[in-house]
Amino acid sequence: MPVTGPAQLDRPKRLLALFTARAVTLQEIPRLIEVCSNAYAEETPGASLEVTEVVDGEPIFELEATPGALLKESEIILRVHRLDDPKSDHRAVLDRMHHIDEEIGGIAERSLDGAQSYLALVGTRLLDPGRVRAYLNTGALIGSALGALFIDTAAVMVTTDPGEWAEACQQSLDIETALVR
Numbered sequence: 001m002p003v004t005g006p007a008q009l010d011r012p013k014r015l016l017a018l019f020t021a022r023a024v025t026l027q028e029i030p031r032l033i034e035v036c037s038n039a040y041a042e043e044t045p046g047a048s049l050e051v052t053e054v055v056d057g058e059p060i061f062e063l064e065a066t067p068g069a070l071l072k073e074s075e076i077i078l079r080v081h082r083l084d085d086p087k088s089d090h091r092a093v094l095d096r097m098h099h100i101d102e103e104i105g106g107i108a109e110r111s112l113d114g115a116q117s118y119l120a121l122v123g124t125r126l127l128d129p130g131r132v133r134a135y136l137n138t139g140a141l142i143g144s145a146l147g148a149l150f151i152d153t154a155a156v157m158v159t160t161d162p163g164e165w166a167e168a169c170q171q172s173l174d175i176e177t178a179l180v181r
Helices: 026-044 092-102 102-111 129-146 160-178
Strands: 015-021 047-052 060-066 073-081 119-125 149-152 157-159
Touching: 015 092, 015 129, 015 160, 026 047, 026 060, 026 073, 026 129, 026 160, 047 160, 073 129, 092 102, 092 119, 092 149, 102 157, 119 129, 157 160
Parallel strands: none
Antiparallel strands: 015 119, 015 149, 047 060, 060 073, 073 119, 149 157
């Protein structure tokens, strides 16, 4: 039976946890987004990625991803935290991974040795293929630019390979979308 009503509008959602070996500052984010947007436009004519809003006083950025002519925009939120920031929810991501798969959770935990920053890339309303593509491109580009470790609890994966993450995320989204419809 298909899911209907308001809950369906927001499904599926994804959170990609990116961990970096160096501290990422809030001041770096606009330049990072600019570099990623240029790479995105090279891959997909008409595509762009821009910071549309910065929540004052919080390490939260709203990104507008325009994946060419297929879709007006994608809803993507980027949060940036140092690992020692008490507001960071990275511990919940790791706990969730341990709950799903103890072995992969352990790999994720050990892989964080020396990590300084946690970036959470949240994609919402990922039912439309254009939005999925924008989210996957954004995650792969930002993670690649930062040399980040990718942890995705929905895809149950830990990797440093942006392509591997994007493929696994696409597969899990395809499965979830099929279940929702």
